Amino acid sequence: MTTEQVLRPDTRTGPGRRFEDFTVGERFTSAPRTVTATDLADFTRLSGDDHPLHAGPDGILQGPFGIAVAMGLLQGLGLHGPAVRGLLDTHWSYRLPLRVGDTVRLEMTVVRCRRTGKGDGGVVTRHMRLVDEQGRTVQEGTTSALVDAAGPGPDPVGRAFGTVAWGEALVAALTPEFGESLATWDGAIGLRAGEHEVSLRVYRGKVIEVAGRAALGPTFTVEADELTWTELVTAPTNEFTRFAMSGRFGMRGNGYEYLRLTRALHLIVDAARGIA
Amino acid sequence: MRYIGIGGALAFVEEHGPGGDGAAGVPVLCLHTAGQSGVQWRHVAPALAARGFRVVVPDLPGHGRSEPAPGGPVTDLGDYAAWCLELIDALGLERPYVVGCSIGGKITLDLACRASERLAGVVAMAANAWTGGTPSERGLRRELSDVAAPSRTDRTYLGTLAVVGRSVPAERAELIATMHRREDPAVSNSDLIGWTTHDLRDRLGSVACPAHLVVGADDLWVPAAGTRAAAAAIPGARCTVLDGIGHYPMEEIEGFDGVLAGWLAELGSEVAA
Numbered sequence: 317m318t319t320e321q322v323l324r325p326d327t328r329t330g331p332g333r334r335f336e337d338f339t340v341g342e343r344f345t346s347a348p349r350t351v352t353a354t355d356l357a358d359f360t361r362l363s364g365d366d367h368p369l370h371a372g373p374d375g376i377l378q379g380p381f382g383i384a385v386a387m388g389l390l391q392g393l394g395l396h397g398p399a400v401r402g403l404l405d406t407h408w409s410y411r412l413p414l415r416v417g418d419t420v421r422l423e424m425t426v427v428r429c430r431r432t433g434k435g436d437g438g439v440v441t442r443h444m445r446l447v448d449e450q451g452r453t454v455q456e457g458t459t460s461a462l463v464d465a466a467g468p469g470p471d472p473v474g475r476a477f478g479t480v481a482w483g484e485a486l487v488a489a490l491t492p493e494f495g496e497s498l499a500t501w502d503g504a505i506g507l508r509a510g511e512h513e514v515s516l517r518v519y520r521g522k523v524i525e526v527a528g529r530a531a532l533g534p535t536f537t538v539e540a541d542e543l544t545w546t547e548l549v550t551a552p553t554n555e556f557t558r559f560a561m562s563g564r565f566g567m568r569g570n571g572y573e574y575l576r577l578t579r580a581l582h583l584i585v586d587a588a589r590g591i592a
Numbered sequence: 593m594r595y596i597g598i599g600g601a602l603a604f605v606e607e608h609g610p611g612g613d614g615a616a617g618v619p620v621l622c623l624h625t626a627g628q629s630g631v632q633w634r635h636v637a638p639a640l641a642a643r644g645f646r647v648v649v650p651d652l653p654g655h656g657r658s659e660p661a662p663g664g665p666v667t668d669l670g671d672y673a674a675w676c677l678e679l680i681d682a683l684g685l686e687r688p689y690v691v692g693c694s695i696g697g698k699i700t701l702d703l704a705c706r707a708s709e710r711l712a713g714v715v716a717m718a719a720n721a722w723t724g725g726t727p728s729e730r731g732l733r734r735e736l737s738d739v740a741a742p743s744r745t746d747r748t749y750l751g752t753l754a755v756v757g758r759s760v761p762a763e764r765a766e767l768i769a770t771m772h773r774r775e776d777p778a779v780s781n782s783d784l785i786g787w788t789t790h791d792l793r794d795r796l797g798s799v800a801c802p803a804h805l806v807v808g809a810d811d812l813w814v815p816a817a818g819t820r821a822a823a824a825a826i827p828g829a830r831c832t833v834l835d836g837i838g839h840y841p842m843e844e845i846e847g848f849d850g851v852l853a854g855w856l857a858e859l860g861s862e863v864a865a
Contacts, residue, residue: 553762557751561755575741575743576742
């Protein structure tokens with residue numbers, strides 16, 4: 317509880333963080349919270365879900381409970397005050413059962429900051445993970461909140477994965493080796509992070525267009541969630557091959573050309589790390 | 593160093609003895625990984641010999657300086673195990689220890705299953721009894737017949753870097769990965785077909801020699817759980833998980849000869865007990 321109190325004044329006395337105060341890659345860890353028998357009883361009463369799986373003596377705390385706890389722990393981090401206009405979405409996965417007596421803490425990573433079209437606010441997407449005392453992920457997902465902006469921008473693009481602005485910055489950071497490795501290639505490379513995808517149209521070693529979609533579509537697309545991209549660009553070394561081997565990156569499209577571009581993709585990730 | 597006829601073709605074999613090339617010392621047979629060669633043991637072999645062992649490092653058929661297997665690239669690790677027994681006979685190795693890594697580790701386990709009584713003990717590294725069918729045999733066979741399978745050397749290089757342990761200095765990891773580019777893809781792929789199709793699960797209970805299974809915690813190809821399960825199925829076997837180490841302990845660990853000599857001493861004391 318001490319940790320919460322130290323972190324909280326920010327949101328009690330001022331507006332809390334505005335959109336520009338968030339940076340992709342920032343990580344926060346909350347104080348621990350233990351699930352009590354009262355929690356179980358209260359939640360069962362509130363929801364009316366008395367299925368033995370959820371309400372029995374060894375009951376698993378039902379779905380929304382974990383999200384509610386995560387949101388409460390998030391407030392304890394002292395980041396959000398009146399500048400927050402509202403929660404936009406929650407995508408959630410359940411990895412391990414959560415029961416009375418378990419102690420969890422919230423690990424939160426900012427994975428995307430995107431200004432709204434109107435420009436006076438921005439959407440901050442946070443990867444949120446409830447972790448138990450053994451360090452295991454119990455539940456995880458993402459939530460997005462709309463936050464007031466302090467000014468009109470512009471905003472940094474180095475970690476705006478999958479956007480055209482990010483793609484353009486990445487291309488500018490590619491080394492000559494990239495062109496050499498694709499000297500005979502003609503195609504388009506799709507890079508996707510969450511719902512955002514950008515295509516690098518390549519002809520004979522030169523990137524001739526960076527666009528949301530190449531005219532004939534990408535030859536192949538490499539894709540991962542925003543957390544994976546965030547971890548990829550903030551790791552001490554280029555971990556792309558490890559991530560791909562362990563399934564954290566996926567691929568759609570022409571698998572043959574994807575393999576052929578093994579070296580080129582490694583260089584793209586080098587550039588992405590360089591601009592991050 | 594010599595060439596010797598094994599399995600109908602010439603095999604290249606390094607021999608390191610306490611007094612140089614020679615027959616003195618307790619024999620240790622060292623087996624390399626898929627597609628590679630005895631060069632993986634270049635630091636370990638002479639240092640282990642200096643500790644009093646007779647170290648024998650063959651290049652498996654089709655690898656390094658050995659001639660190809662007469663029947664074409666080997667896709668059955670049991671064939672390699674039979675080849676090793678023929679080598680043990682030809683060199684007159686009496687109750688050798690066998691140490692292998694990756695496919696070499698699985699060949700080592702196979703040797704323990706089929707000829708425990710002839711071995712002093714085995715150290716099987718980066719191996720399990722059954723892969724669960726991953727990688728898929730179908731994919732490997734397709735790549736075998738598709739000669740244009742792209743970027744092979746880059747995939748070997750980057751794939752090796754990805755499975756070397758995080759505690760290994762960057763320079764050493766770079767050297768390991770660069771040297772692994774030297775492979776015959778037809779042979780490597782055949783080795784991997786052998787790796788993914790060889791199922792020793794029902795035979796582990798028959799192992800009667802001391803056995804030690806070793807796996808690196810950072811080995812993305814061989815999860816520790818599978819190696820632990822294999823060790824649990826072998827009577828009296830021990831299992832070690834190496835923190836910060838990946839798929840190639842003998843190349844990754846500085847002074848590995850000392851580590852290995854310790855393990856062999858433990859296996860030897862089990863025989864005495």
